[in-house]
Amino acid sequence: MNIRLFKPSLGQEELDNIKDAFERAWIGLGPKVAEFENEWSKYIGVKNSIATNSATAALHLSLTAYGFKEGSKVLVPAITFASTATAILYNRLEPVFVDVDAKTISISIEDLEKKYTKNCVAVIPVHFGGQPVPMDGLMRFAKAKRLAVIEDCAHCAGGVYKGKKLGTWGNIGCFSFEEKKLMTTGDGGMICSDDEALVKPLKAYRWVGIDKDTWRRVKGYTDTGSKDSKHWYYEIAVLGYKYNMNDLAAAIGLAQLKKLDKMNTKRSYCIKRYMEGIKGLKNIQPLLPYNPDDYVYWIFGVRCAKRDDLIIYLKSRGIATGVHYMPLPLHPLFKPYNTKCPISKRIWQTFITLPLHADLTDKEIDYVIDALYDFDKKI
Template sequence: MNIRLFKPSVGQEELDNIKAAFERSWIGLGPNVNEFEEEWAKFVGSEIAIGVNSATAALHLAIACFNFPKGKKVLVPSQTFAATATAVLYNDLVPVFVDSDPVTLGIDLDDMKAKYDEDCVAVIPVHYAGHPVPMEVLVPWAKEKGLRVIEDCAHTAGAMYKGKILGTWGDIGCYSFEEKKLMTTGDGGMMVTNDPELFKDVKAMRWVGIDKDNWKTAQSYTDEKRDAMHWFYEINVLGYKYNMNDLAAAIGLAQLKKLPAMNARRSEIIQKYMDGLQGVEGVMPLLPFEPSNYCYQMFGIRADRRDELMIHLKSKGIATGCHYTPLSMQPLFTPYAKDCGFIEAESERLMTLPLHADLTDEEVEYVIENIRAFK
């Protein structure tokens, strides 16, 4: 066998939507993006959603919404993808790295509180692998300290936690639609809020400073009732080329309809892994997975002989990975490194196993059998 670690689950529905965009001859920022934004806002129950070309862009713009003074600090977990912290640097702010909870591998709330000081302006909890951070504890503490909360939901989409969809607990939620995620647009992201005033400039910020519906404007180019200034726009804010396009949104609209079924299949696979790996010496689940409750982008284990097991599985055609090398250990972030002793040591045991909606029961059993056979 040759079992992939991640794989997008795409098919005819996505092709049909792309074909419709081709036939309309509009594949840039247009009506598909508008529709996808509306559907995503309904899906998560937010007041407003804005589509961008990546979750990295979403995080960058989310922080920029607050116009924090340069040099202020943002609390971020060390155990996350680089974008969580590079978005802080993009805004001329300082990342403060927080250790991981030993059980969930999410941000350690005690370490977060210990590393807080009066220069901190925000915190970015990451729902690592899709497992919820205790937002009912984090959010009230952040409000008490005057901190803004930006949820990094790159690893989850649609999970309910204590009565609220993850991504709607904080001031702004950011989602990823990169090809390995729970659903995909190829590359893409979405940002949501229940405070529309926060997003008053975001549509301009995502499209080089221009806050204008390009699709609607194009329709009026030959409208005799319009004057000669139909093309006119003004640039009032610093913007970036971060917009989502209609091809990506076409895929996203099809994927969103499939997302509940894809999440359900992932949950089935995770339960099979958990049942099949029970009692294996030197192996334990990456975190306390609750597949019947939450949506997980990754499944993994902690293995005492991680590297040897990886090589063994590779020899059997099974792809594995490690998510992640803690950011506090990365050269770029050395000037900001804080003591994150637990995750820096524990990361040497972490291994990601294949998980995607198209993974078959036979493939899952094959992975389990080869882990159990490892000596």
């Protein structure tokens, strides 16, 4: 056996959509991106969606939208992927690391209240592994302190908390369609918001600062009846980036979006099978308080005091594992922003991520469970 940790679930529908883009011979920023943005807005239930080439870019631009004063502080959980915090540094702002809740591994509201100072301008809650941050409580706090809320939804596309889609609780939601995520475009991201005035300028920011899309103007280039010699004209008013999604990625995304709920249901089924299977283990516990009937999960993992031995053992059985994540303040880049996060710095040492993806078979899950039992008996 050789069991992958993550795997994109791709098929004929994605190929058909790519063929469509090929036949149109428009594979850069074009109509497929616009179509994907519209479909995504409908799916999530927001007024505006802007597609980018990654969630890293989406997070970067979401903070840029506010134009915060240089050096202002942004609260982030200590356990997350680097991009949640590099987005802050890209904007010349300062990350303030907040400890996580020991059970849910998402931002601790208690520590958030402690770490808040009047220089804080925003908070980026991360729905770690798909486990939703209690957004009702977080929004109450953020509103009282006038903090902007940018939800990092890289792990929870399609997830819902208390009847409301994740990504629609805060001012802006950012999604990732990187190849390992709940749905993919190869690489890609999405910025979502109901606040049009806030996010509309980001269309130029993602396109090198140009406020017009070439594909919308292209007909004017060869309009035989036109006396307009300025069809090419645009102005650059802001320092933008080359962060746009392209039509090839959007073509894949349109097919993946149609399957997202089904893929999430399949992952929930896998988690139920894992949870049932590992019930009797003595030295290995589930990573999160999994509730696959209500939430969508990107990560299925366990906690084990002998983490490194277990990783080596699973490797010897052909089972891929990962660790999500070493707390950011432990990375050299973020050391200058180190804060007291005792829970994060303790619990991460027990984390192991196990294989989870929409094509995982019962046989593979049972094989992983058997391996966990064999290890559990030995220690």
